[in-house]
Amino acid sequence: MDNRIRKIVIVGGGTAGWMTAAALSKVLINNYCEIELVESEAIGTVGVGEATIPQISRFNTLLGIDENEFVRETQGTFKLGIEFRDWGQLGDSYIHPFGVFGVPIESVPFHHYWLKMRQAEKFSRLQDFSLACVAAPKGKFTRPMNIPKSPLSQIAYAFQFDAGLYAKYLRRYSEARGVKRTEGKVSQVHQRSDDGFIASVEMESGERIEGDLFIDCSGFRGLLIEQTLKTGYEEWTHWLPCDRAAAVPCMSAGPPEPYTRSTARDAGWQWRIPLQHRTGNGHVYSSQFTDDDTAIETLLSSLDGEPLADVNKLRFVTGRRKQFWNKNVVAIGLSSGFIEPLESTSIHLIQSGISKLIGLFPSRDFQQPDIDKYNQQSISEIESIRDFIILHYKATQRDDTEFWNYCRTMSLPSSLDERLALYKSNGRLYREGDELFSETSWLAVLVGQGILPASYHPLVDAYDSDGMERYLSGVLDVIDRSVDSMPTHAEFIQKHCAAG
Ligand code: FAD
Structure with a gap:
């Protein structure tokens, strides 16, 4: 008997909904099943979400999207990392780069050699050993080049783009591959009486849309996963106290930088994301420690161009759904949880959810072990990202506001405590x-925020210190010369993917 899924219903047409529709329409070939996406223009989308991490290239490759076309269509720019200002202490700045620091020497990670040299007061800045950290502030960018052993062959990058334009692009892509789009508001959800599985969603017009598998991409409200199935939410506000954001685009002040900036503020932090046609800005803050008017004033008074729209105000609760897949509903996007955008991980979590779903794609009898596996993988993934985000707040020496005092002294999840203990020795x-x-990411934030270990890997002492010093000097020299040879980010975009 053919037990295949006959119809997938995606509820929601934000970045999550259209990424899911695009990927499933590409992978489920030969009319495997029908896909219908329901979205409501009246409800709208979150409308922010502009910075990404390098893994998004894999998603675009899966879809067969040409990268230059993607950057052009989304007014995109390239991203070599994130600059963090005022996080460790007021006046500090460091970059969390994509890619690596230095080069591995034998089997001991590079940073242990640097730690030994630093103790000997030889090389003070780890950042100088990352091509991305040196290139980004100089406004340089190129894709990796095929030059063996050169740092130019190891460039890792992501994109900064207009997520609204990306969703539109993916909508065209999906509709061309047979996805049906229905505009309108879901007003009721119907469950099967025997097992509580979702049977159909009912539109305000009265139309009922039936399906076998439902993907909840309805955003924070979690229309199916929470409002209908009451799956439950694990809150992380005690570790990640920011719960509001105010976002506003402004005019570009100059050529777009190839990096995102995160500046710590009195009760949160502010993002700055340069695109081709404008700069995205937002202030993420904690309502326990400041009020909306002060937060918006902080945002507007630090823009470097004229605002291009009204301030978009958002509320959220950091945490995750207790199950990401419950019965015949898979929550993807904001409906599954939200960490906060400090390391631009939400779009990645969408992509990862889609990829896990494809790996564990069900038949109509929905095997519980598949569902359990999906949940276990999703929970472990989001919790390890959560720990990394908490690190940024905890690893501060700031004591100038109540917010930072809270973050500096808060207790940690045991998983993060263990990791820090191992590092600190x-x-x-x-x-x-x-x-x-x-490891590069953890190291960048720890060292960037002034947390240095007491010692280094003992095997480093097997190497001659003078030779090591010469070697590290050589690495710096190669990185500097490589960066000098790179085009500027603006030149690179102009040549390959200007939006016009
Ligand atoms: P939404 O955009 O909210 O879309 C929900 C959809 O569901 C809409 O189409 C809506 O119409 C539909 N819907 C809801 N209810 C109904 C109904 N009853 N009937 C019909 N349709 C319905 N991510 C990053 O990767 N990088 C970033 O830099 C980044 N920055 C962010 C900053 C902030 C402040 C926030 C809050 C998020 C940020 N994100 C970022 C996350 C990113 O914006 C989201 O992950 C992404 O946009 C996906 O959202 P979504 O599609 O899940 O939800």
Whole structure:
């Protein structure tokens, strides 16, 4: 008997809905099943979400999207990392780069050699050993080049883009591959009486849309996963106290930088994301420690161009749904949880949810072990990202506001406590399973915010110090010369993917 899923209903047409529609329409070939997406223009989308991490290239490759066309269509720019200002202490600045620091020497990670040299007061700045950290402030960018052993061959990058334009682009892509779009508001959800699975959604017009598998991309409201199935939410406000955001685009002040900026504020932080046609800005803050008017005033008084729209105000609760897949509903996007955009991970979590769903794609009998696996993988992924985000707040020395005093002194999840203890003694960092953030990322934030280990890997002492110093000087020299040879970011865009 053919037990295949006959129809997928996607509720929601924000970035999550259209990314899901596009990927499923590409993968489910030969009219495997019908896909219908329901969205309501009256409700609208979150409308922010502009910075990404390098993994998004894999998603675009899966869809077969030409990268230059994607950048052009979304007014996109390239991103080599994130600059963090005032996070460790007021006046501090560091970059969390994509890519690596230095080069691995034998089997001991590079940073241990740097730690030894730093103790000997030889090389003070880890940042100088990252091509991305050197290139970004100089406004330089190029894609990786095929030059063996050169740092130019190891460039890792992501994009900054207009997520609204991306959703429109993916809508065209999906509709061309047979996805049916229905405009309107879902007013009721009908469940099967025997097992509580969703049977159909009912539109305000009275039309009923039936399906076998429902993807909840309805945003924070979680129309199916929460409002209907009451799945439950695990809140993380005690570790991630920011719960509001105010966002506003402004005119560009100059050529777009190839990096995102995050500036710590009195009760949160502010993003700055340069696109081709404008700069995206937003202030993420905690309502326990400031009020909306002060937060908006902080945002508007620090723009570097004329605002281009009214301030968009958002509220959220950091945390995750207790199950990401419940019965025949898979929550993807904001309906599944929200960490906050400090490391631009939400769009990645959408992509990762889609990829896990494809890997565990069900038949109509919905096997519970598949669902359990999906939930287990999703929870472990989002919790490891959560720990990395908490690190930014905890690893501060700021004591100038109540917010930072709270963050500096808060207790941590045990998983993060263990990781920090390991680092603080001998600088050891590790990546477990398929965790998103690598040792480079942890190191960038820890060192960038002034947390240095007491010592380094003992095996480093097997190497001659003078030779090591010469070697590290050589690495710096190669990075500097490589950056000098790169075009500017603006030149690169102009040549390959200007939106016109
Ligand atoms: P939404 O955009 O809210 O879309 C929900 C959809 O559901 C809409 O189409 C709506 O019409 C529809 N809908 C809801 N209810 C109904 C109904 N009853 N009937 C019919 N349709 C309905 N991510 C990043 O990766 N990088 C960033 O830099 C970044 N910055 C962010 C900053 C902030 C302040 C916030 C809040 C988020 C940010 N994100 C970022 C996250 C990113 O914006 C979201 O992950 C992404 O936009 C996906 O949203 P979504 O599609 O899940 O939800």
